[in-house]
Amino acid sequence: MSTEPLSSKAIFISYASQDAEAARRIANALRQGGIEVWFDQSELRGGEAWDVSIRGQIKSCKLFMPIISASTQVREEGYFRREWNLAVGRTRDMADDAAFLLPVVIDATPEPHARVPEKFREVQWSRLPGGETPAGFVERVRGLTSSSTSPASDTQVRSVSQPEVTPYTERHEQPQAPAKAERTGRIRILTLTISALLVLLLVVAGLVLIPSWQQKEHARNVLLPQIQDVAATMFRSNREIFDKAVEAERYLPNDPTLAKLWPSIATTLSIETEPAGAEVLWKDYNTPAADWRRAGITPFKDVRVPRDYLRLEVRKAGYQTIELAAPMFSSRILPIREHLKMDPLGSLPENMVRIPKSTTDMQIVGIEKYGPREVPEFLIDKFEVTNKQFKAFVDAGGYTNAAYWTVPIRDGGKAVSLNAALAKFTDRTGRQGPATWEAGSYPDGADNHPVTGVSWYEAAAYAAFAHEQLPSVFHWAVVADTSRSEFLLPLSNFSRKSTSAIGSLPGLSTFGVYDLAGNAREWTFNQSGDSDQRFVLGGGWTDPSYAFNDSFTQPALDRSESNGFRCIKELAEDSSSTALRQSLSMDSRDYSKEKPVNDATFASFSRQFIYDKAPLGATIEKTLESAAWKADVVSIDAGYNNERLVLYVFLPKNYVAPLQPVVFFPGSNGIHESTFDPTFINNRLDFITKSGRALIFPIYKGTYERQDDLKSDLQDMTVRYKDHVIMWVKEFSRTIDYLETRKDIQADKFAYLGWSWGGFIGGIVPAVEKRIRVVVLNVGGMEMEKALPEVDQINYLPRITQPVLMLNGTYDMYFPVESSQKPMFRLLGTPQAQKKMLVYSSGHLVPPTEFIKETLAWLDTYLGPTQ
The missing domain is CATH 3.40.50.1820 (Alpha/Beta hydrolase fold, catalytic domain)
Incomplete structure (x- = not known):
């Protein structure tokens, strides 16, 4: 085959070797349409000066057609890139409106992210899936090879999805008989009208079908691999990957690969409320600043949401908004189902939330043996008790009103008179109040910080003043839900610097309660054994974050700078409430002090595992x-x-x-x-x-x-x-x-x-x-x-x-x-x-x-x- 330069009407097709089949389909279609094509696999033979030949063909061709694909995306080097650069170099000597570059994409490679010369981006691209070449594209190329300028002022070449409609122009004909001429004219007009309509239909089909194909290919070749990567590397989903799956499903509704991935991407949300008609919104737990998504109006069932730990809000005019953190089970897929009672505005004490009857597994290290335990419905403070709230107790004579101090005070196993204890319950300046206060008040600007530096007895007295109670460890465990520690702790205050304003951090518990982890440790009602110590849980701003998962006790008189509390309100006083307030023994071992048995003792232990080597059967x-x-x-x-x-x-x-x-x-x-x-x-x-x-x-x-x-x-x-x-x-x-x-x-x-x-x-x-x-x-x-x-x-x-x-x-x-x-x-x-x-x-x-x-x-x- 001759390697002489092409005629000025020829098309040069440039492609990566992996795309040879698609390039051949395009070349064959163009040739069948009577268009001259230079396609290296058919034009070059062994021994020819390959590089010299290609340079000559690019220099003399009419149109340069680079084939763009996933194959060109992944290759940083390749001879096709040299061809592309040679073509770009030739455009420098061309008029701005000259038609020369005709980029063709054969898969879902997105134009904005394609690894191509910038010059390619100045023209509009065509998409030929797999190299399948419609007749309209062939006609378009034939028109470009016969013209000397670009058909559009803003681009060198139009996409195949936007063909031009050639306007009707009057032709000079030889005189004909009137009737025949009129009939011929009507036929010509009808023919042209039909042709124009067919072209218009092709345009509309191109505008609809080609973008649809592109979206399907993007879903199949881009979105699905991304979803598969996340499914393989994470044990939960998130909103981003959920959205990608929803988008992919729109264009691939029956795709078996996506169907298999859905269980690892999504679960379902079903919510009923009393009364009905509440709006339910959701967002990923770990993106608290994100916009809310609407799940529906209650009651609803099986609304698909990410398989993740979610924040939920349930809103209804005239009712208190409910905040929740919806549970996510990473080892198995369980739907989220909630039946929620909504309370009219003003019907609950300020900043208290309703906790439904629940069972706690007591996942708190040291007291796990007390679970599972059923806990009746109760109300709990949404936030820890603040300095401002405790100041109201102080100003109302809370320290001097014996009605609030009903629990006998003990120190080192011995009874202490109320007056002797009150003499110790003073601030840094000797005035009555928490140990962290001065001059009978809290620091400026700390109104909404949790009160800290209080003993268990002071916390219990405030609860009596508020007509509430301190929570038992069981109440606290229900709300804390320590199994969500990995979500809650990074969003909580373990700063080792100071307390933070209540609710200022997004650490939200399952039932919509803030600051259970960190900020202030929280006194609970239960006594540790028969000692003077009480359980104080959740860890404080002075503690490491793992303190949230540990049971911890302190002398009830302890007034450490991170000791605070919140209150609950029991809705029914019965025998179960009394049982929840029992004294508990905490299992605790200090393995830095315990010593294993010696070798002789262990040898005797080992003998208990000896068995007869009987037949296995x-x-x-x-x-x-x-x-x-x-x-x-x-x-x-x-x-x-x-x-x-x-x-x-x-x-x-x-x-x-x-x-x-x-x-x-x-x-x-x-x-x-x-x-x-x-x-x-x-x-x-x-x-x-x-x-x-x-x-x-x-x-x-x-x-x-x-x-x-x-x-x-x-x-x-x-x-x-x-x-x-x-x-x-x-x-x-x-x-x-x-x-x-x-x-x-x-x-x-x-x-x-x-x-x-x-x-x-x-x-x-x-x-x-x-x-x-x-x-x-x-x-x-x-x-x-x-x-x-x-x-x-x-x-x-x-x-x-x-x-x-x-x-x-x-x-x-x-x-x-x-x-x-x-x-x-x-x-x-x-x-x-x-x-x-x-x-x-x-x-x-x-x-x-x-x-x-x-x-x-x-x-x-x-x-x-x-x-």
Whole structure:
């Protein structure tokens, strides 16, 4: 083929090699339309001076057509970019209205973000999906090759979606017979009219169909990948990704990929109110300054909202607005359903909110054993009691009115007269008032700051003055909802500087109560044991943020500068109210002072886990299969009491044997759920099988189908708990016994993976079962409760010598960093170089991507990469 320059009518098509097929379709369509095209795959042959030829063709062509796509976007270098620059260089010698550049996009690449020379942006682009070339585009190009100037004053080339309509012009014809000429004229007019209408229809179709195609391609190629990335790396959604999914669904209503993603993007919101007709608004919890979104008018059901922790407002004229923080469950998808009673304006005490009858799990470290507990409906202060409010109590003679001081005052176990106590309840200048005041008043500008520096007795006296009560720890736990710590704490005052004005920070609890975390510690009614101490919860501005999750007591006479309070109003005084005010014993352990047992004692403890190596009696009960894994459901003799132990052995779909086995120990959900669902591992643990390893999930004694009288994962001093620990360790060992018999398992490369409760038990099992080569503990730690020494975790941690990876959250309400996570890490007997602890800015969860990345890296390091 000759490489001489093209005629001045030819089109030069420039493209990346990945787009050759699309470019060929365009070239063929143009050639079929009689247009000369230079297309390098057909014009060049081996041995030709390629670069010289291309330069000559660009220099002589009539139109230069760059093909723009995702392929050109990702390539920083490429010969096509040299062609583009040569074409831009040629335009410098052209008239401004000369038609030369004709950019064509073959996919959803957005024009504003395309990586092209700026000169390309001065002209309007055409879109030819996949290189499919309509006749209208061919006609348009033919017109441009025959013209010498641009058809538009503002652009060199119009888009194919905006073709011009050629106006009718009168032609000079030879004279005809009148009737024939008239008939011919009518036919010509009709023909031209029909042609014009067809062109107009093509224009309208182009304006409608091409943008619609572009939007579909953008949804498929841009929005869906972004949504998939978030779904894979986050354990919750947000408004931004929710909006992208809604937009994608508009253009891809039946897309199966999007349908599978929706459960990880959204949940549903259903709200009823008394009375009906309230407007409900929502926004992401972590974007308090964002605009509100309207969910609907009550009652409504199943309105789709982001699968996230949300702020809600419920508004109705004449009624008190309700603020809520809607719960979000990250381990499973649960709809948000609320039935709310709205109160007429002025019917409730000022700044109090209604808390419905609720059950608290008591997720406060040290007093978890008292949950779950039902709490009747009550009212609570939306904000902590302020300096201004407490000043009203002082000015009304609150310190001298004995009617408010009904609780006997004690100090060091001895009774103290009211007068003697009141003599201590003074400010910095000796006048009666909180310890942080001076001259009988608070600092200027602190009217709406919480009152602090008050004892429990002063708080109780103010509550009596206000005809209210101090909350019990159960009332406080219902409202605080510590499971939301990772959301609440970053938006609360733990500044170590000073108090902040009430409600000035956006830390909002589930029921619309502010400042429960930080700002002021809050006195509660309950006494600690038979001591003079009372529970003071939530942490204050002087405390670290993890104090929010800890139970804490102080002498009732303590007047520390961060001690404050808020009040409640019980709506019905009954026996349950009295029970909620009982004295409580707090479980607390200082692991910096406690010492594990010596080696001789531990050796005697170890003997309780010895079992007879009886036949396994293994039976494969059934096999399961999913798109990502297959599983053998196996039963074996548990090794005690003639019980059978069921094992789920998850294997990769395609693998090279033998496989490294990872044996899992679950969280406490295993105790509370009566049936194991194998799909539980999907999106949580299936990365193990995807990495080419086997995941083994034993159904331990007391979990799932093997539930018994065990109701809590907390260790305790009972023989029942001791017996369960012994059974769990034996079951783990029997699991390994079975796996050693399988030819598809590497019997010398066992890993322990524990999650939550399993992270705690992982502080025991590897100390006994030395066939475990490596340990991963996800959100584990030490508990404040004690167990019998034979199964107390502290005695086992120093005997764990395998490599250990600990993954934890800063705001973990079960295993706080300082009192639980760090002591566990310190007590591990693993050499320092082989143990690693990572703490993330999260709660009782680790970001999924980090969990996967760090776990696989740890397994690769100590077991070796998979085959």
